Amino acid sequence: MQIEIKKYVLEQLNGQCIRRKRIDVLKFELETLMSQADEKAREVIEAMAFSHGDGEHVQTSDISDITADIAMSYRSAITDQARELYAWIRKxxxxxxxxxxxxxxxxRExxxxxxxxxxxxxxxxxxxxKCHMSVRTMMRVRETAYHTLEECYSKAQECGIISIE
Structure with a gap:
């Protein structure tokens, strides 16, 4: 149990920079997806609305029910994708x-x-x-810091806030 907490703390520390980069990339992708979603849905509707042959009956409304259903399905798929991206970003x-x-x-030290x-x-x-201390003192400071973080994560795990596997 204690080894798992130590390993988890190190994973969190070592992964922090990568995590922040992933957040930035995923936010960019989410913004891009959402800005293009409406434009793509309009394009799909227009392409389908104007794709009738010469002899075919065309409804008096701007788009057919089938066209609207397809566009709504397309929009729904994009919304689902956006939800997944947002959930991953939030995590x-x-x-x-x-x-x-x-x-x-x-x-601070x-x-x-x-x-x-x-x-x-x-x-x-x-x-x-850099910190103007001996290696031995720095190691003591490091171990105290790790221990404090381990206690924090351990309490979070006990409360069911996080799951450490």
């Missing part, structure tokens, strides 16, 4: 916000050590030097 945002909140519970290593890619020795 990633919640994970990111949770880690940010938990990192905010650390003291602890948070700085973890940020430099996990978000900026600094080596542990370089972090000790």
């Amino acid at each position: 990633l945002e919640i994970e990111s916000e949770r880690l940010d909140k938990y990192m905010g519970l650390l003291n 602890e948070a700085a050590v973890l940020r430099m290593h996990h978000f900026e890619g600094c080596a542990w020795k370089a972090i000790a030097k």
Whole structure:
């Protein structure tokens, strides 16, 4: 159980930068999808409304029921896709916000050590030097920070807020 929490904390820390990039990309894709959705639906309706042959009977309304149904199906498919994108974005945002909140519970030194290593890619020795502390002290600070984060995630798991597998 404790090993799973430690592993989960490290996954959250190591994945934070990638998570934020994914959020940005998915938001772009969602915005693009939604901006093109209405335009594409209009194009589908127009193409179908004007695709009647010369001898065919054309309804007096602008579009047929079949054309409208197809356009609505198309719009529904886009809406479903948008919902899926939004759900994925929201899940990633919640994970990111949770880690940010938990990192905010650390003291300034602890948070700085973890940020430099996990978000900026600094080596542990370089972090000790930057923070003007011995490697041994930096390791103690690091372990205290990890322990605090593990407690936060453990409590969230106990409350059923997150599932750690």
